[in-house]
Amino acid sequence: MTPLVPHHRSTPPHLRFLTGYPAHLLGQVQQLIDQHKLADVLRQRYPDRHDVRTDKALYDFVMDYKQRCLRSSEPLSKIAFDSKIQVIAHALGTHTMVSRVQGGKLKAKREIRVASLFKDTPPEFLRMIVVHELAHLKEREHNKAFYSLCTHMEPHYHQYEFDLRLYLVAQELKLWADPTSAGAE
Numbered sequence: 001m002t003p004l005v006p007h008h009r010s011t012p013p014h015l016r017f018l019t020g021y022p023a024h025l026l027g028q029v030q031q032l033i034d035q036h037k038l039a040d041v042l043r044q045r046y047p048d049r050h051d052v053r054t055d056k057a058l059y060d061f062v063m064d065y066k067q068r069c070l071r072s073s074e075p076l077s078k079i080a081f082d083s084k085i086q087v088i089a090h091a092l093g094t095h096t097m098v099s100r101v102q103g104g105k106l107k108a109k110r111e112i113r114v115a116s117l118f119k120d121t122p123p124e125f126l127r128m129i130v131v132h133e134l135a136h137l138k139e140r141e142h143n144k145a146f147y148s149l150c151t152h153m154e155p156h157y158h159q160y161e162f163d164l165r166l167y168l169v170a171q172e173l174k175l176w177a178d179p180t181s182a183g184a185e
Helices: 013-017 025-036 038-045 055-069 116-121 124-135 143-151 157-172
Strands: 076-082 095-104 106-117
Touching: 013 095, 013 157, 025 038, 025 157, 038 157, 055 116, 055 124, 055 143, 076 095, 076 116, 076 143, 106 116, 106 124, 116 124, 124 157
Parallel strands: 076 106
Antiparallel strands: 095 106
């Protein structure tokens, strides 16, 4: 068992996805881990899996959100799952602007890439990352306006983000497995 320390000091390695959260919250998470209940709590909260498995389905999913929430934002040229995005780098998705010279003009194209781990998560987690990346179309920095836009598009954004971080902790500790597979808890 790893002892917890206040958030102003170093966070235990297995709770690295929760860096910056208050010590009392980390204590609650550690208690769930110690009681072998973290995965069960998450499964109860998020029992479903989405069916967005292909780049085409992801494109349609993102464009539906964009049409409903950010109609006047710049167009997207590419939307795809990306197996190269690693959680280790603390990125779960990317929003990039690629500039190319076409004729005598500089053309900018925007792309959204979502980590492949989102192919098999609860729909709320996919919505959270899509909303996050779409918000970058309007706000580049993670500031108050950015998070305000996120909660405008998804009112439960902050809860989903926190629970996604819990899900990542559960995966890292190998607590999360398909309950229908052999050897799962």
